[in-house]
Amino acid sequence: MDAPYTITKNKDLASPVLYDSPHSGSTYPDDFNYACDFKNLKNAEDNFVEDLFAHVPQTGSAFLQAHFPRTYIDPNRAIDDIDPALFKENWDSNNSFPIYPTNRSDAGIGLIRRLVSSGVPVYNRHLTQDEILNRINNCYVPYHNALERLINDTHYKFGQVFHINCHSMPNSVAYPKQPLGLFGTKSKPVDFVLGDRDGTSSSAMFTRALRDYIKTLGYTVSINDPFKGVEILKRYSDPARGIHSLQLEINKSLYMNELTGEKHRLFDKFQIDIIKITDYINHYAAANTQNIAAD
Secondary structure (H helix, E strand, O other): OOOOEEEEOOOOOOOOEEEEEOOOOOOOOOOOOOOOOHHHHHHOOOOOHHHHOOOHHHHOOEEEEEOOOOOOOOOOOOOOOOOHHHOOOOOOHHHOOOOOOOHHHHOOEOOOEOEEEOOEEOOOOOOOHHHHHHHHHHHHHHHHHHHHHHHHHHHHHHOOEEEEEEEEEOHHHOOOOOOOOOOOOOOOOOOEEEEOOOOOOOOHHHHHHHHHHHHHOOOOEEEOOOOOOOHHHHHHOEHHHOEEEEEEEEEHHHOEEOOOOEEOOOHHHHHHHHHHHHHHHHHHHHHHHHHHHHO
């Protein structure tokens, strides 16, 4: 890769809203050396999210997109959430840092993926510690440094940040644990999931206002169910200081054929609604930033 990420924005930030897409990267490094079917890796991407939000710089916001795939290294995991099953030798923390694998690593979906889907390994080999550290230094750290700079610059200029962490989800996993309505005992997949880590990464007013607006467009929306947000929201959000981070999950079936991996005929129509959603976020952010300035 020439660069691990792209930041697209106008010369001067004109909005306290910024967007990032950590999982839509589709440039596969030569040293990946995976063994699974390439289609499985493509299915794990947040396909076409960068296209859905391509208009964002025209609204005065910045858009940060990872180029590397999440299956190579996942920016939305803690840097030390490393699966010991990936390597043959013990991890040498003296030459790097200690590792603290979580239940995500146990499930094969930690910082470095061991499984591309249930029971399907990414590799037929062990990885070396140097290989993992190379991915961290060349992809993970630069991405996080770029996002941190964007958040800090936006906060310095406006005193508020409304950070939208953009994702997509397969229809098959878009089922809330709690049904949204009286559908009997079986829930239905939702169109959007807003994650604010149970109200800790964003003001409840912003989360609920965005939910209510998306519902006016005819979509179903849940909050924190089944996705709450992970490392990026945890690391950068600080609502008490005016840094609001929301994870926005979009059901892939709304804009693509999940079997063929191609955009379907309704992509352009759906993108118009995404533009409406980003316009609403801009208006909400501008109004609330002005309120802060007037205090």
